[in-house]
Amino acid sequence: MKKILLAGLAVLALGGVSMAFAQGDVITQRRAGLKRMGEHMTAMKAVADVRGPGAQFSGTLDEMIAFYQGLPARFPAGSGTGDTKALPTIWSDNAGFVAAANDAVAKLQALRVAATTGDGAAFQTAWQAVGPTCGACHRTYRAR
Numbered sequence: 825m826k827k828i829l830l831a832g833l834a835v836l837a838l839g840g841v842s843m844a845f846a847q848g849d850v851i852t853q854r855r856a857g858l859k860r861m862g863e864h865m866t867a868m869k870a871v872a873d874v875r876g877p878g879a880q881f882s883g884t885l886d887e888m889i890a891f892y893q894g895l896p897a898r899f900p901a902g903s904g905t906g907d908t909k910a911l912p913t914i915w916s917d918n919a920g921f922v923a924a925a926n927d928a929v930a931k932l933q934a935l936r937v938a939a940t941t942g943d944g945a946a947f948q949t950a951w952q953a954v955g956p957t958c959g960a961c962h963r964t965y966r967a968r
């Protein structure tokens with residue numbers, strides 16, 4: 825009986841460890857992804873600032889759109905502790921967080937359209953619309 829109990833406790837402990845690793849993985853993955861999204865925005869800024877057409881960013885924008893479509897899933901319940909700046913508001917106001925992610929997707933889709941037109945002024949305007957969307961999400965759902 826003792827051996828069965830100890831074996832059961834060992835399984836539970838290992839399960840807890842694997843959940844901790846899984847949580848760490850999701851945090852690491854989302855941090856890396858968000859950092860990459862910021863790097864993409866920085867690269868596009870250089871082109872938008874000079875009213876460049878932005879056509880070279882079509883693939884980048886496809887990647888960004890896909891990332892932000894999956895953003896809410898990158899914050900599963902229980903992944904708010906550890907090396908993260910995620911605020912509890914992500915989970916307590918999940919509908920708002922999902923809406924913010926959807927807004928980012930919409931703005932990025934508009935930027936993607938502007939990039940394909942070859943119109944530098946349109947690309948600049950659409951790029952400028954994305955920044956406030958990022959900032960609004962950061963103010964509400966990210967610790968500084």
